[in-house]
Structure formats: structure tokens, C-alpha cells
Amino acid sequence: MGKTIAEKILSQKSGRDAKANDIVIADLDFVMGQDGTSPLAIKAFQEMQASKVFDPARIAMVIDHSAPSPLEGVSELHRQMRVFAREQQINFYDIGDGVCHQLVPEQGHVVPGDLVIGADSHTCTYGAINALSTGVGSTDLAAGIISGKLWFKVPETFKFILNGKLGEGVYSKDLILFLIGEVTADGATYMAAEYCGEAISDLSVDARFTISNMAIEMGAKCGLMEADDKTIEWVKKHSRKEFVPVSADADAVYAKVKEYDVSSLEPQIARPHTVDNVVGISQLGEVPIQQGVIGTCTNGRMEDLRIAARILKGRKINKEARLIVAPASRQIMIEAMREGLIETFIQAGAAVVTPGCGPCVGTHNGVPSDGENVISTANRNFKGRMGNNKAFIYLGSPATVAASVINGRITDPRQLLS
């Protein structure tokens, strides 16, 4: 009987013949924590009476959720992370370096076939480059940085076969929102998602990250893709680590399989207050917008910024609306400056902020007021997510956000692309 990608990686890393629903203890290739989760992990590390991490080169901590610190309490937690990182000689990314899920692949820490945990639910992002990466909490993070191991329940796999090519003005964000709407917020709980087919092969690696990033929003443990030539080229550009890509066997056993033709998909919108409350933009009706956000670990990459800039160039943001842009990393911000994208955003009327998570997660950098509607490229629209439980958050692609802030209402970007 053949194996899925998840079964193969967990077999390799545990040294056992791992099948779905087995529980294994497996070796970790990389372990990551951010500033919302690392301080508790450091506390657990001390309570566990550990003195050294298993391998400093395979651990990173990132300050991105509240960066730079907006509050005294946060500053103290950041200080604890800096002290720990210095003492233990681990990889450390401070304010302005970027969002953890951009940095971990961009800085070459993860390659195909790796097993990675991160104390952040969107750690599933690296599945786009064929790594089994999954989110955990702070105590698991502490156990991981002490022992280099973690226990895993081997997931069953939900396979998505995506045929056809996305049309003009329709992006990978629209595709993943559509799939989440189809299977709902717990449609893939405890499972690995595998995304394959022509529509995936056709996408750039940047665009694929958006899909794997949101696997958790259908409850999945990870969002895996096979490594193709694009993946291998991308990884070699970013990492010097050696790797062997992992493919599913032809006779692998899947818990569920869904097949779609995406060629007639229109831009998709997730409405308040759940990510699976998805509708095609033509069915949405009139929604005025007060704030737009472009960035986050979902859609703050170069391709996203280029798409948004293409719509914003030479135009002005509507008087009733604001736009916040947060590139996903320092490197992306520099590249976007060189290409003139940052100038385009600022001239259009946007506020460009430090690379980080703030506007998505409600810590700072753009908390909406009561009753306001926000359209964001982020991955969550939960009530209160952006720091105000009386605001309404809609999710869409970077193109949809750009078009919407120009018109002051949610707008199909295809109207402004022609």
C-alpha cells in the first residue's frame, strides 16, 4: 500500500513505517517561535529545567507580532526573547526583519522533505515547498528546542486536484478562499491537505505559499505540495541545505479527494466573521470600505505587491478609505523600493508600515473603529481579530483590496485591470 507525502516524511523522520493515525516521535529539522508564543516557551524551557537547546542552527525566534513594541509589557517579553536568543546562540530576527513565515523559507532554513514545527498556526505555509510544517503551542515549542523531537499523530490526507488555469484578475488567494468555503473551517481537521493539479503547477512559488498558508483555516495540520522545477529553483536560490523532494505514491490512500476546474472561478471574498463564509464577488452586493490592508504572511510577498501596485499606479485611494501596506520582510521591502512599488503605494495615499503582523492580529498598526468595514489580504476575519470586536473584516486578494480602496467599496479588480 502506497504512502502520502505526510506518511513518507513522518516515516523518514521517525524511523518507523508510519501510517495514518499512528502516533510517532519524530526528529525535527527546524523549530520556530514568534513573540506571541516564544516568551511562554522560554518559561516552559526553564520550568523543564533545561539548560541548552538541541541545536542552535535549527532554531529561530522572530519578533513580528508586535514589531516595534507598542507597549511596556510587550517590550519586556521582547527583552526576554533577545536574552534567550543571545545565551543560546539561536537564529534571531528582530523588529523590521519580517514576518516569521516569510523569513523561515526566505532565509533558507527549510527545504523540501523537512519536518518543521513553529509556534504559530500558520506554520503550515512551508508545505508549498514540500516541507511537512505545522503549528504547535508554546510547550511543544519548548519540548522541540530541548529535544529536537516531537510526538505526532500521522494525519490522514485530504487531496485537492485543481484543474485548469486561473483567469486574469483571479489569484491563488481566491482559489484557497473558494476551497475553504467549499469544505468549511473544520473540513480537514486533523488531516494533511495535499494540493495538486495544473492550477497549482501554473502558480509561482510566491502564490503557492498563499494556499499552504491558509490550510489551517480548513483545520488542516499541513498544506502540502509536491516539489517541481519551480520549487527546486526557488529553494536553491534561498538555501544551501541539501534536500530530497518527497512525492506521494500513485497508490497512496486518501481519506478524501475533491477535484475542481478553476478556470471559471471569479474573485472570492470571505465575509465577517468566519473564513469559510465565502462568496463569489459578483454575489456580494454593495459593501463600503473604510480600511484596506495589504501584507501579512498570506499576501505580503513581491508578487502580491506587484499585483497591488499595478492597480494603484497613477490612481488615488478613495477619500472615505485608508490603505495600510506591510511588506512581509525587510528583503521584500528593499526589493519593492527598488522596483518603485513603495513609491506607488505612498503616492496613491497608502501608509506603508514596518514588515510585521500588527495590522492582521490586532496588536497595533491599524486597529479599526466601531462599525468600520475592513478588506484585508490576511488569513483571518474573526470578530475582534484586528483589535476591535465591533469592526467587520472581509478577506480577498491583493488585487481586490487595491481595487476596493480606490472605489471605497468592495470591487472586482478585473474592472480596474483592463
Place this chain on the structure above:
Amino acid sequence: MKLAGKCHKFGNDVNTDYIISGRHKFKTLDMKELAKHVMEDLDPEFYNKVSTGDFIVAGTNFGCGSSREQAPLAIINADIGAVIAKSFARIFYRNCINTGLPLIECDTDQINPGDELEIDLDQGTLLNKTTGAVIAITPLPPVMLKILSEGGLVEHFKKYGTFHFD
């Protein structure tokens, strides 16, 4: 292990932002302080309503969303005895095991707000004392039961220094 308390009922897809909002959780490691805000976006009076040992009872996909361990810790520090739901999101599930918060997977349609409940974790049963219904509980796998019974993963690592299962 036996638990007893009153039901406080919620719906499906209760995410960790609702359990403890990002507005609060990034500021402090003081879990007693965070506990005062537990479930506040769904019920602003929740913290004041609960008595020691009471249960949070919910539908499907409890604890979805962010990986914040402050979610089970805020629940523990609000003196909730266990979370009972039809199903749990996986990171929250792990975090409960690791922090020592009992979680009970069962059919919660047979539990109403305010019902008095009695749980026997060893027998795998839940008795609804108000209605008399006896509800079966999905048993925990041995690895998870071991960590939970040791008081969580910190205690496990204090004892063994690494993962240790027979």
C-alpha cells in the same frame, strides 16, 4: 479522575481569538490577569459567571485558529474544570494535553446551559445530573493520556528530560 460542575454553553467554531483576544495576550505572561478576559468577546460577563470546576461546553471545532497556548492557560486560570465539545481543532487539542487541561469529546447536544455534569475520566462517561442522560466519551490515545495524567508536558520533561513512552 472525577470532575463535577455546571455547563456554560457555546456554539461551533469557537476560535482562540474569542477564548483570549490578541488585544490582551501579547501584553503579559500573568495568566490570572488574562483569565479575567476569557471568552470576553462572546460573553463579556463570562469570567464573573463561572464557579470553580464549571465546564465550557461547545459544538464542533472548538479552539480553531491561532496556536496561542494562552487559550487553555486562560481557561485553566479561570478555574474551569474541563472543556467539553463535539470536536476540537488540533493545535488547541495538543495545547490542552500539554498544559494539563482535560478535554472531553462527546455528543454535546444532550447538554443544556446550566446543566449539572459529572465526569469520570477513567470510566469514560459523562453523567448529566440535570437530565439523567449518560453520555459516552471518546477515549484519549495512551500517549496523550500519559502526558495529561502526569500534569502536562512540563512535568513529563522534568521527569524524563525528553519524550519517554513505553
